Amino acid sequence: MTPYEATRRLAVSRILADGRKVAVGTLAQNRDGVYFAYDAAYLQQYGNLSPYHLRADGSVQLAARGLPHGLHGVFADCLPDGWGMLLQDRHFRQQGILPAQVTALDRLAFIGDRGMGALGFEPLWQPQAPPENRDYAALGLAAQAVFDGQTEDVLQELIRVGSSGGARPKAQIWMAPDEPRHCRTVAQPGDEAWLVKYTSRHLPPLGHEEGLCEAAYLQLAERAGLQPCAWRLLDAPAKSGAKRWLALKRFDCTAQGRYHLHSASGLLHADYRLPSLDYSDLLKMSKQLCRAPAIGRLQFARAIFNLLLANHDDHGKNWAFLQDDRGDWQPAPFYDATFSPHPRGEHMTAFGGYGKAPPLKTMQQLAAHAGFPRWPEAQKIIQQIADTAATFGATALALGVKKSTVREVQQHLNHIWQENRQLLA
Numbered sequence: 001m002t003p004y005e006a007t008r009r010l011a012v013s014r015i016l017a018d019g020r021k022v023a024v025g026t027l028a029q030n031r032d033g034v035y036f037a038y039d040a041a042y043l044q045q046y047g048n049l050s051p052y053h054l055r056a057d058g059s060v061q062l063a064a065r066g067l068p069h070g071l072h073g074v075f076a077d078c079l080p081d082g083w084g085m086l087l088q089d090r091h092f093r094q095q096g097i098l099p100a101q102v103t104a105l106d107r108l109a110f111i112g113d114r115g116m117g118a119l120g121f122e123p124l125w126q127p128q129a130p131p132e133n134r135d136y137a138a139l140g141l142a143a144q145a146v147f148d149g150q151t152e153d154v155l156q157e158l159i160r161v162g163s164s165g166g167a168r169p170k171a172q173i174w175m176a177p178d179e180p181r182h183c184r185t186v187a188q189p190g191d192e193a194w195l196v197k198y199t200s201r202h203l204p205p206l207g208h209e210e211g212l213c214e215a216a217y218l219q220l221a222e223r224a225g226l227q228p229c230a231w232r233l234l235d236a237p238a239k240s241g242a243k244r245w246l247a248l249k250r251f252d253c254t255a256q257g258r259y260h261l262h263s264a265s266g267l268l269h270a271d272y273r274l275p276s277l278d279y280s281d282l283l284k285m286s287k288q289l290c291r292a293p294a295i296g297r298l299q300f301a302r303a304i305f306n307l308l309l310a311n312h313d314d315h316g317k318n319w320a321f322l323q324d325d326r327g328d329w330q331p332a333p334f335y336d337a338t339f340s341p342h343p344r345g346e347h348m349t350a351f352g353g354y355g356k357a358p359p360l361k362t363m364q365q366l367a368a369h370a371g372f373p374r375w376p377e378a379q380k381i382i383q384q385i386a387d388t389a390a391t392f393g394a395t396a397l398a399l400g401v402k403k404s405t406v407r408e409v410q411q412h413l414n415h416i417w418q419e420n421r422q423l424l425a
Helices: 040-045 082-094 104-111 136-147 156-161 207-223 264-268 279-290 293-308 360-370 375-389 392-398 403-424
Strands: 009-015 021-030 033-038 119-122 170-176 179-184 192-197 231-235 244-249 260-263 320-323 329-331
Touching: 009 104, 021 040, 021 104, 021 119, 033 040, 082 104, 082 136, 082 156, 104 119, 136 156, 136 170, 136 192, 156 170, 192 207, 207 231, 207 244, 207 293, 207 375, 207 392, 207 403, 260 264, 264 279, 264 320, 279 293, 279 320, 279 329, 279 360, 293 329, 293 360, 293 375, 293 403, 360 375, 360 403, 375 403, 392 403
Parallel strands: none
Antiparallel strands: 009 021, 009 119, 021 033, 170 179, 170 192, 192 244, 231 244, 260 320, 320 329
């Protein structure tokens, strides 16, 4: 065990879509906070990674006070959330280091280039053992044991592949396009990158059916033209208590490299743990960033989907954008769209200041912000999504969701429709 010494400086790199690795800049930390400076050569060829809060010049830029982890939003996006943080903390404790001692730069150094998106950080926190090839089912059982509090021991391979965002247990795996049954944690030539979302009977509100319900929602989103991420269901081992686990294809990965991934909360420095975002801001930013009026209408339709299908966990980290090597932006595929009711029925992202049941006038204003010239055109989108939502029951049953669960979800959706039916009046 090596003595602990906090990371004070990191080189930031980017993996391009063709697999090339380029230097981006330098992160440094002292008692005043975290600083970043671009490499001049990077800015001569590539776009600003975070145009709202990073200056596209070589100046030294201090992260504003009060930001999550004390980091600029673009680098905070590279850190894991609840699940990944839990795994990291377990690892640090095994090294005799208290999580309170660990700095944000330590955590970035621990991730290296294994996180979501195109950014990487060097030097690594510690020399790490070569990866071991583990089956996704074995990883799932190990993740379930940790999440359920059945063990304090954590597989090193689970730590290595568990650096993605979100509070739920998950792992990054590799899958052959024509052999979905063959999943692994060490890539083979031609493999595609996927995320497997594991389940637990302790997961609210749906337990082991959470992945099946999310799959149903992704099917509905596809029918509604919302461009969701690609997905498939993987058989779960009988010991897990689950029927199948949901796997999502990583949309930040290309055949050779990566796209830069940046969340709305990171772009706007809006704390995703609080209800700090409004759809009016999201629509405005989406059109500005992507330079396409149609993007506003797509994001409006996604917002309506969240409203009518009780996706209350629609915080700023569940809205993201991809930047290509030319510096052009596009909205990420629709993801983390599932049944996630809040006890008070409030959304994390507000509709013109309203957390639930937004008034007709407010939604008309949002539609105008989105780029609809007339309200009846927006109503066509609302009707289309309402019609799609009505097929939830049949879709969920076909995927193996229990009748009692479908009935419970449907009752909730019916109540929400009654709250919002004035939108089609």
